[in-house]
Amino acid sequence: MKIISFPPRAEWKKLLSRPVQEMAEIEQRVQPILQKVKQEGDKALKEFAKQFDKIELGTLRVSAQEIDAAEGQLSDELKQAIQQAYKNIYTFHEAQKQQAQVIETMPGVKCWRKSVGIQKVGFYIPGGTAPLFSTVLMLGVPAQIAGCQEVVLCSPSNHPAIYYAAKLVGVTQIFRVGGAQAIAAMAYGTETIPQVYKIFGPGNQYVTAAKQLLSKEGVAIDMPAGPSEVAVMADDSAVPSFVAADLLSQAEHGSDSQVLLVSTSKKLVSAVNLAVSGQLNRLPRKDLATQAIENSKIILLENEQDCIDLLNDYAPEHLILSVQNYMAVAEKIVNAGSVFLGNYTPESCGDYASGTNHTLPTNGYARAYSGVSVDSFVKKITFQEISETGIRNISKTVELMAEAESLEAHKRAVSLRVESLN
Numbered sequence: 001m002k003i004i005s006f007p008p009r010a011e012w013k014k015l016l017s018r019p020v021q022e023m024a025e026i027e028q029r030v031q032p033i034l035q036k037v038k039q040e041g042d043k044a045l046k047e048f049a050k051q052f053d054k055i056e057l058g059t060l061r062v063s064a065q066e067i068d069a070a071e072g073q074l075s076d077e078l079k080q081a082i083q084q085a086y087k088n089i090y091t092f093h094e095a096q097k098q099q100a101q102v103i104e105t106m107p108g109v110k111c112w113r114k115s116v117g118i119q120k121v122g123f124y125i126p127g128g129t130a131p132l133f134s135t136v137l138m139l140g141v142p143a144q145i146a147g148c149q150e151v152v153l154c155s156p157s158n159h160p161a162i163y164y165a166a167k168l169v170g171v172t173q174i175f176r177v178g179g180a181q182a183i184a185a186m187a188y189g190t191e192t193i194p195q196v197y198k199i200f201g202p203g204n205q206y207v208t209a210a211k212q213l214l215s216k217e218g219v220a221i222d223m224p225a226g227p228s229e230v231a232v233m234a235d236d237s238a239v240p241s242f243v244a245a246d247l248l249s250q251a252e253h254g255s256d257s258q259v260l261l262v263s264t265s266k267k268l269v270s271a272v273n274l275a276v277s278g279q280l281n282r283l284p285r286k287d288l289a290t291q292a293i294e295n296s297k298i299i300l301l302e303n304e305q306d307c308i309d310l311l312n313d314y315a316p317e318h319l320i321l322s323v324q325n326y327m328a329v330a331e332k333i334v335n336a337g338s339v340f341l342g343n344y345t346p347e348s349c350g351d352y353a354s355g356t357n358h359t360l361p362t363n364g365y366a367r368a369y370s371g372v373s374v375d376s377f378v379k380k381i382t383f384q385e386i387s388e389t390g391i392r393n394i395s396k397t398v399e400l401m402a403e404a405e406s407l408e409a410h411k412r413a414v415s416l417r418v419e420s421l422n
Helices: 009-015 023-040 042-052 064-073 076-094 133-146 160-169 179-188 205-215 240-251 266-280 286-294 304-314 326-330 347-352 388-404 408-421
Strands: 002-005 103-106 109-117 120-124 150-154 173-175 198-200 229-234 258-263 297-300 318-322 338-341 378-386
Touching: 009 304, 023 042, 023 179, 023 205, 042 179, 064 160, 076 133, 076 160, 103 388, 109 133, 109 388, 120 133, 120 179, 133 150, 133 160, 150 160, 150 179, 179 198, 179 205, 229 240, 229 304, 240 258, 240 266, 240 286, 240 318, 240 347, 258 266, 258 286, 258 304, 266 286, 266 297, 318 326, 318 347, 326 338, 338 347, 378 388, 388 408
Parallel strands: 002 297, 120 150, 120 198, 150 173, 229 258, 229 318, 258 297, 318 338
Antiparallel strands: 103 109, 109 378
């Protein structure tokens, strides 16, 4: 990994810049796919499956028999692991539910807000180099808690763990469709695949482009996305082999994964670099991880506050604080998707089973976006009830404001009611 020693603040922005994604060119390729699915529906999906995935699809929908059979194809140990992860994720997310609380803003004027599950949601689960059945849990559990009525899952993968997790979280229909065309199918609806109101899930650049293009048409999506990333802040209390493993666990996602180590210790940095080299050679996904590591950076800084400032500027998706006073440092972190504290909290646990959600903002979006939660699957509708006493109490305020804005009908809607009571 490339070491950059004590860069001046003026150079931080350039150092922390992510690789530019050539989305304009990709969007030009994706747009015709979206239009073809919109116009031709299932026929287009089958043609694209043959063209891109080299498979002939008879039916798009995965049958209940296939879903039920998936359970028998998994080891008991893996099923127990998935169930444990489900339980932890459910426990954490269930606490996010909010009961409606009636607030009397003045005598006779009551207001409240109610969370209502989005009726129809869609999940995209990639079928590339890793079958991300963990993402089925991360999306399905909060949707289940929110009370979403229809949950559609599209994936080109037929991995049994995806089907098993989908059944566990209450997915209502699964379709063997991948790529940008799957996103289009959920956005527009086809003869077989129902239209949904919001689309969730990771994917390659084509999937990302499809989601972003459709969001311009009014389709709700979970969040903007870029390559996955981790930043680690470590001092001499960190265990170099642990830090190296954390960096590599991110790097093995793909060649475009972003990996950053920030430290004030030259000794720690040297030890981590050595450990990375040793562990890298033992990874099955060595080639992918190597490319990511070659593009990664280690930044040495003068003091702890500089490290904190730089990390807040970077706004990482995942942030690991392998420092002695991690709780004090954590209090100063304002831009991050998810934070992992201390030597025994690897990002892997958050990715799978600790309970927090792994669908997080990347590419600096953690400055303004949160990760997926129960809130992502609900709309919050406000209600109000005004009594006779309330309309008398609030009428003068509304009448004066409406008159000042030259909205006479607004004023009269209140005045008529007050007059009827007098």
